[in-house]
Amino acid sequence: MKNEFISTVSHELRTPLTSIRGSLGLIAGGVAGELPPQLKALVDIAHKNSERLILLVNDILDMEKIESGKIEFQLKPVELMPLLRQALESNRAYGEQFEVSYELESDLPGIMLNVDANRLMQVLANLLSNAAKFSPAGDKVMVEVTHTGNRIRVAVKDHGSGIPEQFRDRIFQKFAQADSSDTRKKGGTGLGLSITKVLVEQMGGSIGFDSEPDVLTNFYVDFPVWQETAVFASGLNGKEKRVLICEDDRDIAALLRLMLEQNGLAADIAYDAEQAKKMLAQGKYVAMTLDLALPDQDGISLIRELRESKEASVLPIVVVSAKAVEGRQELDGEAISVIDWISKPINQDQLVLALKQVMGQQADSQPRVLQVEDDPDIFRVVQSIVGEVAHLDHASTLAEARQLLGRCRYDLVILDLGLPDGSGKDLLPLLNGASPPIPVMVFSASEMGLESEKEVDNALVKARTSNEMLLATIKQLIGVQ
Incomplete structure (x- = not known):
């Protein structure tokens, strides 16, 4: 009965809270024009308290998952600094409630961690919100990144009231709050740091703190650096979308790279299959x-091997070969993500068009997104958030989604899991089986299981995702800066 209740709370609270929070955030941000001062004050109060309610619901649901052993992680190498900047931006509005700003005081470009990006964002949000809550008005919360040996430390520092000596050994326990002090007036469930500790440790990290009351409080998390980034780090720019050219003829490889660079696409070269697998x-x-035709492995067997690998199971591939026709016949539709077969001599326009379609860089049209969502309020909120960067179509059922997918090619599908005529997961074979596969972002009150998350490009949970995070994720997936 308890599990059933938690499941009901998850959906029935998160969905309306997403509409409330999103709508209030848009109004407060000026989407409806400038508000009279008295009305703006009321909207700000409502928005602030919707955020407070969302934090409460999420903490309770996370703790239930931890206690039942159902919390799952999708660990993969991610670049740290873009996540930190996104976390600061996503939490900026929360800090403004306390007249506190955030500042990144160091930068370590290119550093990779093997973590669950969404869970790391949750950890950062907890630490940043705590620091803002206990900082004096007008203060700055500083975020410092340091590299020592094989470990990276992210430290969140504030100049607030600090941690009382008698409370320090209980600070990471459930429901721990320094009662009878000013901290109690700040609110909260007392679950945030306990949840944060579990998340950090499950991702292979550690958490600690130093505190000198009214001088400096420093909460920090340490993670091991993802070791394998060093070999091919040179030339890789995390802000660029890059294409890997696998071609043993050095003249043709150089020609391919020149063709792509002339059209604004960055590229690296692997001269054999083994080097390509390492770089991927x-x-x-x-x-x-x-x-x-590669010197160390047949290209067809390489495609099959890549489809079985974690790194390249759905990587879009353009075959550029004198044997393109024969290869296509041999695979006979087996490699669902071979998006084009180009025979040598190379047709530059065909090559560039195929790659730009994959990368969402069509210059002549706005990216087209399909949102499969049965709640019309959620659709209207998302439409308001992304309206300037993409054209958004709406399907409220699986049947409507299938009809639209049959008529139109989409750059992204935003998918709710709970639909009137079935589960949103039922669309995944159709989307992943398209040529090229259609990127999928799950946006649902229900959290996906670990196995299911491997089938999508991103998964966000309603009422855990701010307007800014939702927009940033969509822009990333459709290739809009």
Whole structure:
């Protein structure tokens, strides 16, 4: 009965709270024009308290998952600094409630951690919100990143009231609050730091703090650096979308790179299959061109191997080969993410068009997004958030979604899991089986299981996702800066 109740709370509270929070955030941000001072004050109060309610619901649900052993993590290498900047931006509005700002005081570009990006964002949000809550008005919360040996430390520092000596050994316990002090007036469930500690440790990290009351309080998390990034780190820019060219003929490889660079696409070269596999494992590529005649491995067997690997199971591949026609016949539809087969000599326009379609860089049209969502209020909120960067279509059922997917090619599908005529997961075979596969972002009150998350490009939970985070994720997936 308890599990059933928690499940009901998750959906029935998160969905309306998402509409409330999103709508109030848009109004407070000026989407309806400038508000009279008295009305703006009321909207700000409502928005602030919707955020407070969301934090309460999420803490209770997270603790239930931890206690039942159902909390899952999707660990993969991610670049740290973009996540930190996104966390500061996502929490900026929360800090403004306390007249506190956030500042990043150091930068370590290119550093990678093997973590669950969404869970790390949750950890950072907990630490940043705590620091803002206990800081004096007008103060700055500083975020410092340091690299010592094989570990990275992210420290969140504030100049607030600090941690009382008698409370320090209980600070990471459930429901722990320094009662009868000023901290009680700040509110909260007392679950945030307990949840944070579990999340950090489950991702292979550790958490600690130093505190000198009214001088400096420093909460920090340590994670090991993802080791395998060093070999091919040179030339990789985390802000660029890169294509991997796998071609043993050095002249043709150089020609391919020149063609792509002339059209604004960055590229790296692997001259054999073994080098390509290493680079795919160690760098983030959005697509790959592949010659089928390689010195160390047949291109067809390489495609099959990549489809079985974690790093490249759905990587879009453009075959560029003198044997393109024969290779296509041999695979006979087996490699669902071979998006085009281009025979040598190379048709530059065909190559660039195929890659730009994958990377969401069509210059002549706005990206097209399909949202599969049965709650019309949620759709209207999302439409208001992304309206300037993408054209958004709406399907309220699986049947409507299938009809729209049959008529139109979409750059992204935003998918709710709970629909009137079935589960949103039922669409995944259709979306992943498209040529090229259609990127999928799950946006649902229900959290996906670990196995299911491997089938989508991103998964966000309603009432855990701010307007800013939702927009940033969508822009990333459709290739809009």
